[in-house]
Amino acid sequence: MSRILIAGMVLCALLTACTKKETAETAQEVNLSIWGNYLSPELQAQFEKQTGIKLNISNYSSNEELLAKVQMGASGIDVAVPSDYMVDIMRKMSLLEPLKAELLPNRDLVSADFLKQSFDPENQFSMPYTWTTSGIAVNRDVFKGTVTGWKDLLDNPQLKGKFALLDDVRETTGAALKMHGYSVNTVKPEELAKAKATLLAAKKNIKMFASDTIDILNNKEVVAAQAYSSDALQAAAKAPGRIEYLIPAEGSTMAIDNLVIIKGAKHIEAAHKLINFLLSEEAELAKVKTTLSGPVLKNTQALLPKDLQNNKALFPELKTLQKLERIQDLGDNNKLYEDVWLEVKTK
Structure with a gap:
């Protein structure tokens, strides 16, 4: 076998290995765009520790700002948290990826009060995050x-x-x-x-x-x-x-704010892992205690400290x-x- 052929084979193998490595590394991150003060640094760290996936966070100040970012394309957003009416708009504009139910076992923990809403009757594109x-x-x-x-x-x-x-x-x-x-x-x-x-x-x-x-x-x-x-x-x-x-x-x-995956997201599997994590009882308890927003899981309110359970605001x-x-x-x-x-x- 000629030296040129051997060298070519070695170079090809190295390039293939690098490509695989880069793909694997890229897959170990997920990009979340969310309202400010809606996810604590502690919860971010907990997700990264449990999954090994790096969570990159950006913020927006209105549903319309989120929509504009997505419509411009190349936003890099995997998961976002639009309010109810904006889910409806984005769904009708084909800006959302269908969710894979088999990758979201924690959906069974969600209260029926927050499912099958008019903006997404079968929860094909969204899962509730908070209200x-x-x-x-x-x-x-x-x-x-x-x-x-x-x-x-x-x-x-x-x-x-x-x-x-x-x-x-x-x-x-x-x-x-x-x-x-x-x-x-x-x-x-x-x-x-x-x-x-x-x-x-x-x-x-x-x-x-x-x-x-x-x-x-x-x-x-x-x-x-x-x-x-x-x-x-x-x-x-x-x-x-x-x-x-x-x-x-x-x-x-x-408003019910919802977890969605943006159409064309590059990290679909990691996006589902993030959504499933945020629908866990442990994550929701931590979220309600820090963000003081309403829970969407069946058992959360009863597990909160009494002062929060009785907080009329x-x-x-x-x-x-x-x-x-x-x-x-x-x-x-x-x-x-x-x-x-x-x-x-x-x-």
Whole structure:
């Protein structure tokens, strides 16, 4: 056999070995895009230790920001955590990979209350991760005034230059709609016009739009903020007795956030391992204790410390829950909200 042929065979073998090694190494990671403050460093480390898979995390501040990233392509996202209505949108746009039930044995632990929702009736593309409400958080160290409803935030001279609204088209427009007694899913032009006028007036007094509200509340950058319950409760945990969270009297929103795999994900098997891990009882207990968001497994609430089990901000009473709405995909009518938001943000 010639030396050239032998050398060629050796080089080929080396290249094949390198390719296999690179593929194996690449397979040992997974890219998660998730809301801020929704997965603790401890839980990330636990997943990596149990599976040997490196977990890369990026964040987004709204469902629409996530959608834009995915639509641009080459986002590198394997797993994401969109809210209910955004699962519906992404599913209809063929942006999600079907889940492989055989790779998710922990799905049997999930409460039926969170399965087979209208946005994914057979859970073909999504599994619930957690649920939250939205409302108002107040730093009582610096503001003693009465806050019971949206008007106390959106139209309150005492809060001029001192409050924040979520940087989220549906949540923030929804707050203005609720203030006037309308549904967060209305498509009536006159109701949306009234909400827009309310937001344009509020913008003159707002300090910032921000979807991560923990630090701005604790650092007293703002004295009040429209906030997700998990962020408000985390802020309260860091400042016991100082941060109050309430669901406005007019009502607000409740959302189920869901684990999905993005179409074209490069790490499908690792993505399923991540989702299955996050649906384990051990992971969910740790998640609820740190993120203070609602559990989706059957037995979690009973296993929580008593103070969390009895926390009415984490587990609202029935009469409060009945005032909450879920944001829905409105199809072509989504543009009505986008037009309102564009004018609010640019004027």
